[in-house]
Amino acid sequence: MKSQHRCHCHIIPPFVVDELKKAGVDISSQDKTINRSFRARRAEQLALRSSESALVAPPTKNADRLVYDSKTTQNQRLLLVRKEGGAASADPIVNTVYENTGAVRSYYKDTFNYLSVDNHGADLVLNVHFGKAYANAFWDGDEMTFGDGDGEVFINLANAIDVTAHELTHGVVQYTAGLNYQGQSGALNEHYADVFGSVIKQIAKKETAATADWLIGDEIMGPTLKGQALRSMKAPGTAYDNKLMGKDPQPAHMDNIYKGSQDNGGVHINSGIPNKIFYLVSVGIETDKAALLWFETLKTLKPTTNFKSFKTAVLKQAKKLAKAGSLPADTETTVKQAFEAVGL
Ligand SMILES: [Zn+2]
Incomplete structure (x- = not known):
C-alpha cells in the first residue's frame, strides 16, 4: 500500500476553476468544505488501515461496483442505489456511471489481467449527485465522486467515459508506480x-x-462551451480558448515547459508534453500497442520518475516487448522519434 502517494485529483484543474471565478462563474464555492471534511475522514481511515495492514495482507475482492447517491449533499456513501449485478436504476446517471465503470474494469482485466484499481479487486465506489451543481469529479485515494455540473458551463460529470477512466486510472497509478503528485512525476x-x-x-x-479526436472532457462541456474540451493530447494548448476558461496553457514541447508553482507545479499543464508523445507513438504503432507499452512501463516507474527517466523506462520496455514479439520491431525508433519531437 502506497498511501503516501494518494492524490486528491480533480478533473477540472485549479487554474480553470480560477479563470471561471474571474469571469463570474464560481464552481469552487464548495471546495473548502469538501476538503476539510475529507482531510478529517482520510486521516481516520489511513490510521485504521496502517494498523490493519501490519497484521494481514490486503484481502482479494471481486471489484464490485457500488453506486451511491449523495442527494446533492457533500456526503459520500450516503444512499446505495445500485450494486454489482443489481437492477438498473430509474436514474440514468446511476446507470451510465455503472456501465462506464464496468467498461474501465473490463479493459484493465481483459487487456492486462489487472483487477480493479489495486489488482486485488477492491470495490469500485462511485458517488453521484455530489454537492449542489458541483462542477467537478475526483478520485480521492479510495473512491470516485461526481458533481452534477452547473448545466451551463459543465453538464453532469458522470456522463463521460473518459472522465471516469481518467479518475479510476489515478487509482491504478496510486497502486503501481505511486507517482508523486507534484512537478514532473505529478504531470506523469x-x-x-x-x-x-x-x-x-x-x-x-x-x-x-487516426480517427479519434484525442480530446479529454469534451463530453462534459455544457451548452455555453460546446465544442471545447479540457485537454487535447493531439495538439496540447488548443483544447479551449474562451472568455470563461481563458486559454489552454498546455505546452507540447520542452521549450515551453511550465516552471511555476501553481497546480502542484503544473501537473495538469506539463502533462501536455508526454500526452503529445503518447499520441505520436499511437499514430505510429496504433493505440492498443502504445497502451500496452505504457502500462508495462508504468509498473517499472518510481514515485519520483521525471520526464527524462520516463524516456529511458519507455525505451527499455519498447526494446523488451518488441523482442518478445508483443510490439512491432520498429517500436523503439518510433518511441525515440516521438520523445525527440517534444524536445526530450
Ligand atoms: Zn487527473
Whole structure:
C-alpha cells in the first residue's frame, strides 16, 4: 500500500476553476468544505488501515461496483442505489456511471489481467449527485465522486467515459508506480490518467489513433462551451480558448515547459508534453500497442520518475516487448522519434 502517494485529483484543474471565478462563474464555492471534511475522514481511515495492514495482507475482492447517491449533499456513501449485478436504476446517471465503470474494469482485466484499481479487486465506489451543481469529479485515494455540473458551463460529470477512466486510472497509478503528485512525476500521473481515459474512450467509440479526436472532457462541456474540451493530447494548448476558461496553457514541447508553482507545479499543464508523445507513438504503432507499452512501463516507474527517466523506462520496455514479439520491431525508433519531437 502506497498511501503516501494518494492524490486528491480533480478533473477540472485549479487554474480553470480560477479563470471561471474571474469571469463570474464560481464552481469552487464548495471546495473548502469538501476538503476539510475529507482531510478529517482520510486521516481516520489511513490510521485504521496502517494498523490493519501490519497484521494481514490486503484481502482479494471481486471489484464490485457500488453506486451511491449523495442527494446533492457533500456526503459520500450516503444512499446505495445500485450494486454489482443489481437492477438498473430509474436514474440514468446511476446507470451510465455503472456501465462506464464496468467498461474501465473490463479493459484493465481483459487487456492486462489487472483487477480493479489495486489488482486485488477492491470495490469500485462511485458517488453521484455530489454537492449542489458541483462542477467537478475526483478520485480521492479510495473512491470516485461526481458533481452534477452547473448545466451551463459543465453538464453532469458522470456522463463521460473518459472522465471516469481518467479518475479510476489515478487509482491504478496510486497502486503501481505511486507517482508523486507534484512537478514532473505529478504531470506523469496526470498523463497516465489522460492516456487510459483516451484509450478506453477510443475502444468504447470504436475509433483508431487516426480517427479519434484525442480530446479529454469534451463530453462534459455544457451548452455555453460546446465544442471545447479540457485537454487535447493531439495538439496540447488548443483544447479551449474562451472568455470563461481563458486559454489552454498546455505546452507540447520542452521549450515551453511550465516552471511555476501553481497546480502542484503544473501537473495538469506539463502533462501536455508526454500526452503529445503518447499520441505520436499511437499514430505510429496504433493505440492498443502504445497502451500496452505504457502500462508495462508504468509498473517499472518510481514515485519520483521525471520526464527524462520516463524516456529511458519507455525505451527499455519498447526494446523488451518488441523482442518478445508483443510490439512491432520498429517500436523503439518510433518511441525515440516521438520523445525527440517534444524536445526530450
Ligand atoms: Zn487527473
